[in-house]
Amino acid sequence: MSQPSTITIDGQTVPFQEGQTIMEAALAANIYIPHLCYQRDLTPDGSCRLCTVTVNGRNTSACNTKAMAGQQVLNNTQELQDIRQTLTRMLFVEGDHICPGCTKTGNCQLQAVAYYVGMLSSHYHHFYSYRKIDASHPDYFIDFNRCILCELCVRASRDVDHKNVFGLSGRGRKTHLVINSPSGELADTDFAVGDKAAFICPVGAILRKRTRYTTPIGERLYDLQPINVVGDAQQIHAGAKRHGNQN
Amino acid sequence: MMNLETAKHPENLKRVVLEPLTRVEGHGKITLLVDDDNHVQQARLHIVEFRGFEKFIQGRPFWEIPVMVQRLCGICPVSHHLAAAKAVDMLVGARTLTPTAENLRVMLHLGQTLQSHALHFFHLSSPDLLFGFEDEITHRNILGVIADHPDIGLQGVRLRKYGQEVIRHISGKRVHGTASLPGGMNKPLTNHSRTVLLADIDQIIQWSQAAVKLAKKVYLSNPDFHQRFGYLETNMLSLIRDDGALDLYHGGLRAKDAQGQTIFDHIDYCEYQKYIQEEVKSWSYMKFPFIISKGTAEGWYRVGPLARVNNCDFITTPLAEATRQEFKFHAGGNFIHASLAYHWARMIEMLYSAERIKELLLDDVTMGEDLMAYGEKCQEGIGVVEAPRGTLFHHYQIDENDLVVKANLIVSTTNNNQAMNETVRQVAVNYLDGRSLTEGLLNHLEVAVRAYDPCLSCATHALGKMPLSVEMVNSRGDVVDSIVRSATGEIKRSG
Numbered sequence: 001m002s003q004p005s006t007i008t009i010d011g012q013t014v015p016f017q018e019g020q021t022i023m024e025a026a027l028a029a030n031i032y033i034p035h036l037c038y039q040r041d042l043t044p045d046g047s048c049r050l051c052t053v054t055v056n057g058r059n060t061s062a063c064n065t066k067a068m069a070g071q072q073v074l075n076n077t078q079e080l081q082d083i084r085q086t087l088t089r090m091l092f093v094e095g096d097h098i099c100p101g102c103t104k105t106g107n108c109q110l111q112a113v114a115y116y117v118g119m120l121s122s123h124y125h126h127f128y129s130y131r132k133i134d135a136s137h138p139d140y141f142i143d144f145n146r147c148i149l150c151e152l153c154v155r156a157s158r159d160v161d162h163k164n165v166f167g168l169s170g171r172g173r174k175t176h177l178v179i180n181s182p183s184g185e186l187a188d189t190d191f192a193v194g195d196k197a198a199f200i201c202p203v204g205a206i207l208r209k210r211t212r213y214t215t216p217i218g219e220r221l222y223d224l225q226p227i228n229v230v231g232d233a234q235q236i237h238a239g240a241k242r243h244g245n246q247n
Numbered sequence: 248m249m250n251l252e253t254a255k256h257p258e259n260l261k262r263v264v265l266e267p268l269t270r271v272e273g274h275g276k277i278t279l280l281v282d283d284d285n286h287v288q289q290a291r292l293h294i295v296e297f298r299g300f301e302k303f304i305q306g307r308p309f310w311e312i313p314v315m316v317q318r319l320c321g322i323c324p325v326s327h328h329l330a331a332a333k334a335v336d337m338l339v340g341a342r343t344l345t346p347t348a349e350n351l352r353v354m355l356h357l358g359q360t361l362q363s364h365a366l367h368f369f370h371l372s373s374p375d376l377l378f379g380f381e382d383e384i385t386h387r388n389i390l391g392v393i394a395d396h397p398d399i400g401l402q403g404v405r406l407r408k409y410g411q412e413v414i415r416h417i418s419g420k421r422v423h424g425t426a427s428l429p430g431g432m433n434k435p436l437t438n439h440s441r442t443v444l445l446a447d448i449d450q451i452i453q454w455s456q457a458a459v460k461l462a463k464k465v466y467l468s469n470p471d472f473h474q475r476f477g478y479l480e481t482n483m484l485s486l487i488r489d490d491g492a493l494d495l496y497h498g499g500l501r502a503k504d505a506q507g508q509t510i511f512d513h514i515d516y517c518e519y520q521k522y523i524q525e526e527v528k529s530w531s532y533m534k535f536p537f538i539i540s541k542g543t544a545e546g547w548y549r550v551g552p553l554a555r556v557n558n559c560d561f562i563t564t565p566l567a568e569a570t571r572q573e574f575k576f577h578a579g580g581n582f583i584h585a586s587l588a589y590h591w592a593r594m595i596e597m598l599y600s601a602e603r604i605k606e607l608l609l610d611d612v613t614m615g616e617d618l619m620a621y622g623e624k625c626q627e628g629i630g631v632v633e634a635p636r637g638t639l640f641h642h643y644q645i646d647e648n649d650l651v652v653k654a655n656l657i658v659s660t661t662n663n664n665q666a667m668n669e670t671v672r673q674v675a676v677n678y679l680d681g682r683s684l685t686e687g688l689l690n691h692l693e694v695a696v697r698a699y700d701p702c703l704s705c706a707t708h709a710l711g712k713m714p715l716s717v718e719m720v721n722s723r724g725d726v727v728d729s730i731v732r733s734a735t736g737e738i739k740r741s742g
Binding site: 100101103132133135136141209210211212213214215216217218219 | 306307308310311314315318339418419420423424425426428429433434648649650
């Protein structure tokens with residue numbers, strides 16, 4: 001029987017199966033690589049770049065780079081953490097990520113990643129962009145000001161829900177989330193409570209109406225343990241326990 | 248008293264600016280216009296902050312409001328949280344909360360009142376009251392109190408800590424937690440929290456009793472001065488319980504005139520706009536509310552501890568009620584109008600808060616788990632509470648998609664705007680008029696404002712060491728006198 005193929009991550013030997021990405025191999029070995037646009041069941045997008053790792057001396061995104069035998073991967077280094085912190089800061093200033101007033105606080109993956117990479121301030125000037133909220137849907141509202149263009153909702157709606165409710169439009173810094181409906185409003189789509197896209201948003205952009213702040217401080221996902229221990233925010237959907245908490 | 252709001256010929260007067268005010272919450276300034284003989288011709292209190300909350304919550308979902316608007320303040324965020332929560336309760340049709348949720352909200356509010364009143368009396372005002380208004384400035388602060396009266400100073404610190412612990416046990420954090428949801432609360436009180444809070448409550452009540460005695464003793468130690476300082480005869484406005492009892496969380500609106508005669512009583516606060524309007528003046532960012540039936544000239548009023556203790560028929564807790572009766576007895580059953588009596592009334596309320604917290608902790612209803620009420624959604628909600636500094640109005644309208652389209656907040660300090668201005672004028676005329684200015688004399692103005700415990704809309708606190716520069720300029724524009732207080736509290740005089 002042949003030996004399983006392995007890579008090393010920060011010196012630790014990590015086995016992988018043929019076809020797995022570095023991210024998948026790392027997660028299987030309980031090694032946390034920061035990420036926002038990656039989700040286990042969806043095709044990797046590689047857009048947030050937070051999972052940047054150094055593979056044999058070159059930086060690449062772990063979520064869409066295949067693991068190959070003998071790779072030497074650096075993940076938890078100061079240089080990479082600095083890069084991730086810079087990326088996280090840029091995400092914060094581009095949108096309206098004011099944690100104290102956001103309903104996702106404590107359960108937000110962006111916030112948790114910011115803590116993980118040691119971000120203590122935004123550093124850069126805020127864009128203060130204003131994008132109108134879409135509250136037309138009876139059960140959900142979209143706060144475009146908080147969208148980080150991770151495309152998780154786009155992929156979930158298209159590939160899992162088979163509804164194609166969301167899309168990205170524009171180019172460069174003008175790229176923005178759009179709703180695929182004649183009016184451009186969520187109410188004119190068949191988006192529904194049970195959709196995977198309804199609870200996949202890692203930030204506070206797609207939120208269930210009227211069910212906010214239901215989890216007390218101290219019991220929220222990232223109150224208890226950091227994201228490198230707890231994992232992605234979407235998991236709490238399954239663990240929702242009080243007052244119909246969905247996020 | 249002569250009208251000192253606007254001088255007839257301001258162009259030839261010297262301008263004295265007291266900025267920033269210290270030992271108050273937020274940023275404000277006082278300006279005086281004096282003639283060449285140092286006679287005061289104009290005195291104004293300005294609130295120089297602009298917060299804009301009413302505007303930027305427009306377009307936000309209504310369930311965010313209680314958590315978002317509490318960021319107005321770091322001292323009394325719970326008041327904003329609860330006033331907004333009551334308004335949002337209306338939006339979701341939850342006109343009556345479950346008994347447990349109601350108890351938890353009241354206890355949260357009382358914890359905040361206790362900590363806020365302790366903060367104001369001990370940290371901010373006791374240096375003036377214990378050492379005198381013209382005491383050495385480097386000594387006239389909470390550190391001086393702790394050095395000279397360690398028992399009093401530390402009791403103040405611990406009283407405040409207890410109030411904040413009540414808040415933390417209910418809302419998860421001492422400042423800016425989350426507790427209220429539209430129609431209820433997000434968690435029950437645990438047995439552990441109840442045990443921890445009950446362990447200290449008797450001591451807190453005892454210290455609160457001592458605080459009332461201290462406030463009374465200070466007030467009566469120099470009765471002529473304390474009664475005359477900042478004395479104004481005004482209308483008084485507060486919430487009142489159905490049976491006339493003091494209630495800080497819920498009730499109808501009661502307004503009485505300076506003689507204690509009823510102007511209106513037990514008014515549903517949802518109709519506040521029929522009884523109260525706000526006047527805009529060009530020289531202040533803060534509006535001037537008044538009672539419509541009495542007009543702008545006669546209709547301004549005071550709110551807060553003095554108004555509440557004057558207005559109520561009784562207090563439900565025995566120790567606080569006994570102190571209220573002493574308070575009323577002092578004035579022969581009439582209203583007490585002296586501005587410095589605010590401190591006495593404030594401590595009576597702190598005692599009430601401590602006693603009531605104990606009652607709620609011992610009430611098994613508080614420990615229930617039925618926390619949410621539901622109803623038919625509507626598009627307009629109004630919530631009013633008695634914040635530590637006075638009556639606080641939150642009023643919201645939402646559209647069919649649950650987004651806020653209109654918000655109106657009348658905060659406690661706004662209600663006291665005209666009264667604080669009039670108090671400043673009275674003190675300016677009586678203590679500064681015709682005299683050479685000193686830091687101690689200027690502190691008289693700050694003491695007058697401080698009595699109201701104004702929350703100038705933010706969480707910035709200064710403990711008497713904020714930089715202060717005052718210049719006196721004569722009618723030719725020459726600086727004839729100036730005093731500079733550095734950030735370390737050092738005073739330098741030039742000119």
